[in-house]
Structure formats: C-alpha cells, structure tokens
Amino acid sequence: MVGVRQQAAFHSDRDANGRPLSASEREKLLKPYLPAAPKTQATAQPQQNGKQAKLFTHKPRVRPAIRHAIHYLLFTIIHTVFSVYIRVRQVYHAVVDRVLAILYYHHRTPELIKRDVKNLSKVPQHLSVILQLPPEGGKKDRLETLVNDACEVAAWSACAGVPMLSIYERTGRAYAMHRIDVKAKANGVAGILKSSLPHLHRRIERNLISYYGATSPLKPTVSLRAPHLPSYSPPHSPEPSSNGTTESSRPHITILLISASDGRQTLVDLTRTLASMAQDQKLQPADISAELIDAEISESVMGEPDLLICFGDRVVLDGYPPWQVRLTEIYGVQDHVGGVEYHVFLRGLYRFAKAEMRFGR
Amino acid sequence: MATTHGTSLRRWLMSLPPLEWTVQRLRELLIGSLKCGPIPQHIAFVMDGNRRYARNHKLETVEGHHLGFEALARVLEVCYKSGVRVVTIYAFSIENFKRSRWEVDALMDMAKTKLVQMSQHGELFDRYGASVRILGDRSLVREDVIREVDRAVDMTAHNEQAVLNVCFPYTSREEITHSIRETVRDFSRAPEKPRHTKRPFSESHIQRNIRSRQLSSVTEEDRPRRASMTFTRDDGTNINSDAESTEISDQDFLDSASTLQPASSQTSHSTSPILNPTSTTTALASSLSPHSAQHLLDPETLTEAHLTKNTYTAAAPPLDLLIRTSGVYRLSDFMLWQCHEHTELRFLDCLWPEFDLWTFLPVLVEWQWRQRRERSGKGAEAGGVDTAIKVA
Numbered sequence: 018m019v020g021v022r023q024q025a026a027f028h029s030d031r032d033a034n035g036r037p038l039s040a041s042e043r044e045k046l047l048k049p050y051l052p053a054a055p056k057t058q059a060t061a062q063p064q065q066n067g068k069q070a071k072l073f074t075h076k077p078r079v080r081p082a083i084r085h086a087i088h089y090l091l092f093t094i095i096h097t098v099f100s101v102y103i104r105v106r107q108v109y110h111a112v113v114d115r116v117l118a119i120l121y122y123h124h125r126t127p128e129l130i131k132r133d134v135k136n137l138s139k140v141p142q143h144l145s146v147i148l149q150l151p152p153e154g155g156k157k158d159r160l161e162t163l164v165n166d167a168c169e170v171a172a173w174s175a176c177a178g179v180p181m182l183s184i185y186e187r188t189g190r191a192y193a194m195h196r197i198d199v200k201a202k203a204n205g206v207a208g209i210l211k212s213s214l215p216h217l218h219r220r221i222e223r224n225l226i227s228y229y230g231a232t233s234p235l236k237p238t239v240s241l242r243a244p245h246l247p248s249y250s251p252p253h254s255p256e257p258s259s260n261g262t263t264e265s266s267r268p269h270i271t272i273l274l275i276s277a278s279d280g281r282q283t284l285v286d287l288t289r290t291l292a293s294m295a296q297d298q299k300l301q302p303a304d305i306s307a308e309l310i311d312a313e314i315s316e317s318v319m320g321e322p323d324l325l326i327c328f329g330d331r332v333v334l335d336g337y338p339p340w341q342v343r344l345t346e347i348y349g350v351q352d353h354v355g356g357v358e359y360h361v362f363l364r365g366l367y368r369f370a371k372a373e374m375r376f377g378r
Numbered sequence: 379m380a381t382t383h384g385t386s387l388r389r390w391l392m393s394l395p396p397l398e399w400t401v402q403r404l405r406e407l408l409i410g411s412l413k414c415g416p417i418p419q420h421i422a423f424v425m426d427g428n429r430r431y432a433r434n435h436k437l438e439t440v441e442g443h444h445l446g447f448e449a450l451a452r453v454l455e456v457c458y459k460s461g462v463r464v465v466t467i468y469a470f471s472i473e474n475f476k477r478s479r480w481e482v483d484a485l486m487d488m489a490k491t492k493l494v495q496m497s498q499h500g501e502l503f504d505r506y507g508a509s510v511r512i513l514g515d516r517s518l519v520r521e522d523v524i525r526e527v528d529r530a531v532d533m534t535a536h537n538e539q540a541v542l543n544v545c546f547p548y549t550s551r552e553e554i555t556h557s558i559r560e561t562v563r564d565f566s567r568a569p570e571k572p573r574h575t576k577r578p579f580s581e582s583h584i585q586r587n588i589r590s591r592q593l594s595s596v597t598e599e600d601r602p603r604r605a606s607m608t609f610t611r612d613d614g615t616n617i618n619s620d621a622e623s624t625e626i627s628d629q630d631f632l633d634s635a636s637t638l639q640p641a642s643s644q645t646s647h648s649t650s651p652i653l654n655p656t657s658t659t660t661a662l663a664s665s666l667s668p669h670s671a672q673h674l675l676d677p678e679t680l681t682e683a684h685l686t687k688n689t690y691t692a693a694a695p696p697l698d699l700l701i702r703t704s705g706v707y708r709l710s711d712f713m714l715w716q717c718h719e720h721t722e723l724r725f726l727d728c729l730w731p732e733f734d735l736w737t738f739l740p741v742l743v744e745w746q747w748r749q750r751r752e753r754s755g756k757g758a759e760a761g762g763v764d765t766a767i768k769v770a
Contacts, residue, residue, distance in 0.1 A: 084410070091411035096750075099743050280718060281682050288558045288685060292677040295566035302563040307555045331748075332723040339718040343551060343711045347723065368707070 103352075110352040117360040123173065125228050127235070130176035133363055137370035143181040145322035145345070146170050147337060148357065149329060150188055164217060166328075166357040168224040173362050175225060175237040175270045182272050183319055187336050189276020214241050214249040214274075221272070237268040244279050244318045277336035279318045284340060287313055314340050321345060326365040328357050405735060409459045412739075415746040416753075418698035421457060422466040422713050425450060427704030427729030434729075440484045445731035447492060452734050458506045458540050460742070464694040466543035468712045472515065472552060486523050489546075493526040500533045507539025513690035514548035515556075543691060550714035557688040557715070564684070565675050689715055697721045699745055701738075703730045722748075 123130050134140060148166050151159050167184050174182045218241045229236040240250030287310065294300040315321075321341050327333070327349035334342065348365040355361075391397060425446055432442025450467065457465050469489070475482060496503070496510070503510070512527050519527070527546070686692060697716040702709075705727040709717070717723065722745060728737050 087407070088411040089414050091407060092414035095408075095411065095743060096415070096747060099740075099747055103744065103747060281685070281715070284554065284558065285680060285682055285685060288561050289677040289680050291558065292562045292565035292680060295562045296674050296677065300562075302559050302566065305555060305559040305562060307551045310555055310558065311551070332725070333720060334718040334723070335720070337718055339714040340551070340554065342709055342714060342718065344708055347707050347709070347725075 107352045107354075110350070111354070114350070114353060114355055114358070114360065117364070118355070118358055121360045121363055123176075123359050127176040127228050130173060131178075134177045134366060137366060139370050140178055140366065141323035141369055142179075143183065143320065143322045143324075144174055144179045145183045145185060145325045145337075146357075146362075147325065147327045147329070147335060148184060148186045149335075150186060151356070164220055167217065168221050169357060169359075170362065171221045171239070171270070171272055172224050172228050173359060175239070175268065176228065177366065178268065180268075180270060182270060183275055183322060184272065185275050185337055187277045189274070189278060214243065214246065217241060217274075218249055235267065237270050239270055239272060241272050241274070243274040244283075273319055275318065275338065280336050280338040283314065283318055283338070284310075287317075310340070324348060324365060324369045326362060328353065328361060330354055406459075408735070408739065409456060412460045412742060412746070416749045417461045418742075418745060419462065419695040420464040420466065420697045420699075421462055422468070422697055422700045422717070423450075423453065424468045424700070424702040424710065424712055425730045426702060426706055426710075428731060430704060431729040431731045439481055440488065442731065443485060443488055447488070449731050449733050453738060454508075454542065456735050456738055458508060462540070464541045464543060464691075466513070466545065466691065466694070466697075466713065468548065468710075469544050470514075470546050470548070471711065472518065472547050472549045473711070475518065475547070486520055490523050490526050493523075493530045497526070497529050497533055503534045504537060507537045508542055509534040509537040509540070510542050510544060512544050512546045513553070514546040515552055516547075518547040541694065543694065545690075545712070548690075549711040550709075551711055553690055554685075554715055556690075557685050560688040561680065561684050564688075565677055565680065567674075686715070691716055699724065699741070701726060701741060703728055703733055 121133060123133075148163060148170075151157075151162050153159060163186065167186075170184065171182060218239065221239055221241070225236055225239070238250070240248055242248040291300065291305060295302055318338060319341060321343060322345050325337070325342065325345045325347045327347070329335075329349065330353050331351070332347055332349035346369055348368050350361050350364065353361060392401070428442040428446035429439050430442075431437075431445065432439050435442075437445075454465060470485065474485075510530050512531060516524060516527075691697075691713075696719070697713060698721065700709075700713060700717050700721050701724045703726050705725065707725045709723075713721075724741055726733070726737065726741070
C-alpha cells in the first residue's frame with residue numbers, strides 16, 4: 018500500500034503543488050512500493066564471466082533464510098492466535114445459539130410461531146432451505162434425521178405463512194424413489210427410500226397434526242412436488258367442510274424437493290435439448306436468450322426463491338441450482354453447529370424482513 | 379472531502395515517515411507470512427457500498443466510486459503479493475445501465491481514465507506479472523471505452539503469473555446464456571477434427587481401388603459360370619457404371635461440405651464412414667438422426683464441462699472465495715455458475731471503500747484455517763464421501 022501523500026497525489030492526479038502529474042512522475046511515486054522486478058536477466062548474466070565472477074558475486078543465502086524463518090514463525094503465531102480466537106468465537110456463538118434456542122422455541126404451537134413472525138413487515142413468498150445429510154456413524158439413522166428435519170421446516174414454514182418452500186438436499190435421497198439403485202438397497206438404507214413422496218407426505222402431515230391437532234380447521238394443506246415427478250397432494254376428503262370452513266380458507270403450502278441434479282445438470286439437459294434442436298435446424302443458436310432459459314428452468318424446476326437458509330456452519334451453496342439464486346437473500350449463521358433449529362429459521366426470516374431481533378419476545 | 383478532526387489527525391500521524399515505514403514493513407511481513415499457508419487460487423469480489431459510503435460521508439457518488447477504485451488497488455496488491463492467481467471483480471453489472479444516465483456516464487469516464495492510466499504504466503503490471511481480462515457483454519459498452527479496454531488487455535496479455543478479471547458489463551445469467559448459446563453453436567457445427575498433415579494416400583483412390591478389385595474378382599471368378607450368374611454380373615457392371623456417378627455425387631457432397639467448413643481438406647475428408655475408423659461415432663450419430671447433417675456431435679455427450687468451457691472464466695481455477703461487502707447478502711447475478719459448488723461465500727458488513735488489508739486478513743486467515751483443518755480431516759472423511767457417492 019502506498020503512503021498517505023502518494024495516495025492523495027493519485028487521488029487528485031496532481032502533485033503537492035497542484036500541478037497535474039505526468040506518467041513518469043506517477044511511476045516515480047510508485048517505485049518504492051513495487052515488488053522486485055522478475056529476475057530473468059539477473060540470473061543469466063553471471064554465467065558469462067565464468068568462475069572468477071562466481072567467486073566474487075555475493076549470493077544472498079542467510080537473509081532469505083532468516084526472512085523465511087520469521088515468516089514461518091509469524092504464520093504459526095497468527096494461526097495459533099487465530100485458532101484460539103475462533104474457538105472463543107465458536108463458544109460465544111454456541112452460547113448465543115443456546116440462549117436464542119431457549120428464548121425462541123416453538124413448543125409445537127402454531128400460535129407461538131405466528132406471534133414470532135407477526136411483527137415482520139414481510140414474509141418470503143418462496144423460502145428455500147439447504148439441508149445436509151448428517152455424516153455417517155451418528156447415533157441416529159441418517160435418513161430418519163433428514164426426514165425429521167424436512168418435516169420440522171415444513172411445519173414452521175406452514176405456521177409462519179410461507180406459501181412455497183423448497184428443500185434442497187444434495188443427494189436427493191430422502192425422496193428420490195426413481196434414483197434408487199441396487200447398491201443403495203444393498204447398503205441397507207432402503208427403508209425410507211422405498212417411501213418417496215407419499216411417505217414423506219404422510220410424515221409431514223403427521224408432524225402438522227402434532228402442531229395443530231388432528232381436527233383443527235386451520236391446519237394447512239400440503240402438496241408435495243419434485244421436479245420431473247407429478248405433484249402429490251392427496252385429496253383432503255376425510256373431513257368435509259361441514260363446520261363452515263371452506264377448503265379455500267385453509268392455508269396451503271407447496272413443498273418442492275430439489276437435489277443437486279436440478280442444478281447444473283438441468284442446465285446441461287436444457288443445452289442438450291437445444292443442441293439437438295439446433296442440429297435438426299429447428300432453432301438458431303442466436304434465438305437462445307436469458308428469457309427463454311429462465312422460462313424453461315422456472316417451469317421445469319422452480320422460480321427464484323426469496324430467501325435461502327443454510328443450516329451449516331458457513332455459507333456454501335453445495336450444488337444448489339445456480340440459475341435461481343440470482344437475487345436470493347442468503348442467510349447462514351456463523352459457526353452454527355446445531356443443525357436444523359427453529360431460531361436459525363426465525364433469524365433468517367428476521368433478516369429477510371430487515372428487522373432487528375431482540376432478546377425476549 | 380469530509381475530514382473530521384479524528385481522521386485528519388490520523389492522516390497526519392500516518393504520513394510521518396518512520397511510522398509509514400513501519401506500517402509498510404509490517405504489511406510486507408504479514409503478507410509474506412500468509413504465503414506460508416494455503417492461499418486461495420481464485421477470489422471474487424463484489425465491490426458494493428461505494429455509493430453508500432459517499433452518501434454517509436457526504437461526498438459525490440462519483441467520488442465514492444473513485445475511493446472504491448483505490449480500495450481495489452490496495453486489495454489487488456495484497457492478493458497478488460500473497461500469491462492469489464486470479465482475482466475477479468464485479469465492476470459493472472448490465473443492470474447498472476438502469477441507473478441514472480449521468481452516473482453511468484461518469485462511471486464509464488472513470489473506467490476510461492483508469493484504463494488510460496493503466497496503459498501508461500504497462501511495466502508496472504509486468505512487475506506483478508498480471509494480465510487484465512474483461513468479462514462480459516462488450517456490445518453494450520461505448521465505442522471509445524472499448525478501444526481503451528482492448529489496448530489495456532493487449533498490453534498485458536503476455537503476463538501469465540496473475541490475472542485480473544474485470545466483469546465489465548456482466549451478469550451471470552447473461553454469462554450462462556452465452557455459454558449455452560456457444561455450446562449449442564459448437565454442437566450444431568461440425569467439429570474441428572484434428573486434421574493430419576497431408577497424407578500421401580488419398581481416400582478416394584483407395585476406394586476406387588477396392589471397387590475395381592471387387593469388380594475384377596466378380597468378373598474373373600464368375601466368368602466360367604457366366605450364364606447362371608448374369609444377375610451378379612449385371613450387378614457388377616452396375617457398380618462399375620455407378621462408380622463414376624457416386625464419385626461425382628460424393629464430390630458434390632464434398633463441395634457442399636467444404637463450403638460449410640472451409641478448413642477441411644478434401645483429401646482427408648471421409649467419403650464413406652466405413653472406411654474411416656475415427657468417424658464411427660459420428661456415423662452412429664447420423665444414423666440416429668438421419669436427417670441431420672453428417673459429423674455432428676451427439677448432444678448426449680454434452681456435459682457440464684462443455685458449459686464450463688464456454689463461460690467467461692473458463693481459464694481460471696475454480697472459485698475458492700467470494701467476498702461481498704456492505705452487508706448485502708445476495709449474489710446479485712454474479713458468478714452463479716462458478717460459486718454454487720464449494721465456494722465459500724463471505725458477506726462483510728464494511729463498505730467497499732473501507733475494505734483493506736486489515737479487514738481482508740481475518741477472512742483470509744479463516745479460510746486458511748478451515749482449509750488446513752479440512753486437509754487434515756480429509757483422510758478420515760474420504761471413505762465416507764466415497765460411499766455416499768456410490769449410494770447416490
């Protein structure tokens with residue numbers, strides 16, 4: 018970085034007396050701050066003079082070594098200090114997380130969730146979450162945990178009045194019936210895989226019942242969908258609208274399940290189709306526009322979500338569909354290790370509404 | 379410029395030579411020591427907050443952009459000195475054309491003056507071994523700016539150590555669209571087959587040779603049984619007489635093909651797919667879709683790699699880190715294709731003109747820290763990931 022005086026000179030493009038700078042003057046200003054010129058000629062020269070020159074040319078050995086040692090020492094110190102710092106930060110965040118988790122807990126009561134989001138100026142029309150398949154070797158069954166998380170998020174969104182929820186999970190295993198292969202069955206994870214959409218729908222429905230009660234007229238209806246699979250929304254016939262509430266008065270939530278294959282792969286598939294059309298002379302490459310792609314992609318997968326919540330410890334998209342995240346607000350909690358938790362969800366909604374979150378309700 | 383009392387005092391202090399020298403040494407030392415660990419190969423910056431900074435400090439908007447440019451220079455210096463190979467910056471979005479005409483013009487003028495300055499100092503770029511590349515839709519930029527852009531790009535093109543990608547009028551959707559369009563174009567065009575240098579054997583000659591041999595064998599063997607085999611001999615003569623006509627039609631086809639594809643030389647162009655072993659796949663493709671022209675790539679072979687190859691950042695290593703300033707938690711149509719995999723996204727609260735080594739350092743160190751941890755944990759994790767992939 019250049020010094021203050023030089024900086025001012027560059028800023029106004031004038032020297033201290035107010036005369037405009039010429040190109041060479043500017044270079045003179047910068048000279049001391051530049052790295053050494055690449056030593057391509059310097060190494061070539063001494064060899065011409067032979068042995069004698071070699072004897073007398075001083076080749077710096079000690080100084081670079083010392084410099085390297087100092088750098089390495091400093092590097093170690095920085096990282097030691099930093100890892101202490103990051104541990105402290107992690108602890109701090111963990112404490113904040115715990116406190117928030119206690120203060121804001123939903124107690125499986127839709128009214129509490131409603132009260133939490135009541136003061137928000139806006140609620141995302143399309144919420145998206147990134148779930149992660151827990152690593153193998155945990156205490157619980159991985160897929161079971163995943164399905165549980167999905168059900169919980171679905172219930173919170175339904176209570177918060179989000180009309181559209183998309184759940185991204187990289188492998189797409191919790192629901193991808195059509196992607197099961199023999200290997201997966203052999204690995205013994207086939208229990209839930211057999212299920213696919215109807216099963217997950219049943220689970221979500223059961224979870225909602227645990228929130229709302231079985232007969233509540235406010236219980237939202239759910240339709241479950243995955244790209245390239247027909248939408249699954251069973252008839253809500255068992256309880257005909259006898260008690261005055263019509264079907265339309267009940268909130269409805271659409272849940273979309275997406276996986277990594279709906280990201281880049283979809284764009285590749287689209288390109289394949291377009292390429293074969295172009296080969297058959299049905300389309301000129303010049304006709305391909307962003308609007309065309311957008312229309313195709315949003316029809317076959319989904320539109321742009323308003324808010325994306327990552328439940329990991331840092332913000333990594335991890336294969337999330339690239340085309341759609343253009344203007345999406347991305348939310349992740351720093352150093353969060355607790356997985357899918359209600360307060361993270363709520364903080365995401367607060368961020369989206371640009372609202373301050375205060376301790377206590 | 380708004381100079382409050384505190385900042386002017388600080389300014390005076392910082393301009394004291396010994397202090398300046400010390401700070402300078404300290405920076406060099408820090409950067410040097412950072413180099414001991416892993417360094418991201420490709421960093422992208424969204425330089426957001428220039429306008430807000432100007433507003434907060436009661437400056438003109440353009441002044442804010444100027445300060446932003448200076449911040450960029452500082453950051454670039456840190457990046458290149460610490461060994462980052464590619465830096466991509468979001469300089470101007472296609473959406474920005476919607477801003478006030480005055481501001482757009484001022485931005486363009488600023489870009490032009492900076493580019494002119496840059497081309498006056500070509501060798502300074504050489505010191506860093508940095509080359510400039512402009513990514514985006516050039517057709518939207520003013521003529522005179524494009525000329526300066528080209529000059530700057532040409533002047534630094536020979537440097538290979540580091541790259542500065544300037545996304546000039548850029549949106550990622552435009553980039554993806556561009557990539558898809560180019561890929562489709564590639565696939566609807568006959569591929570450039572690796573042409574060998576002129577070979578001494580001509581395919582048509584070989585073909586003629588085979589035909590004549592077939593013919594002679596037919597005629598010689600069948601001569602004794604001429605009466606019974608008139609049909610075949612008729613056939614044989616048919617071949618013989620047809621040979622000329624097919625030759626001509628082949629030639630016609632060749633001509634038409636060579637007008638489509640001027641680079642192809644006629645001698646090595648295969649007239650028959652069976653004779654050319656390299657064209658079996660294309661023959662397969664053409665048999666699948668009979669009405670499409672010959673020698674087109676099968677669209678089913680199209681992969682992510684093709685699309686990646688046609689993005690503007692094809693030459694750059696994968697994006698390791700994306701930094702956005704000014705507390706906006708969006709990508710805003712930047713690097714969507716590149717950063718959706720393992721890129722770490724960092725959203726910082728400071729405004730871009732305030733961004734310098736001391737805000738950049740924690741981000742970089744944290745990245746290093748995580749990278750080192752991941753590397754040490756990789757051995758244990760590899761097994762799990764492997765099975766996960768298998769199952770998926």
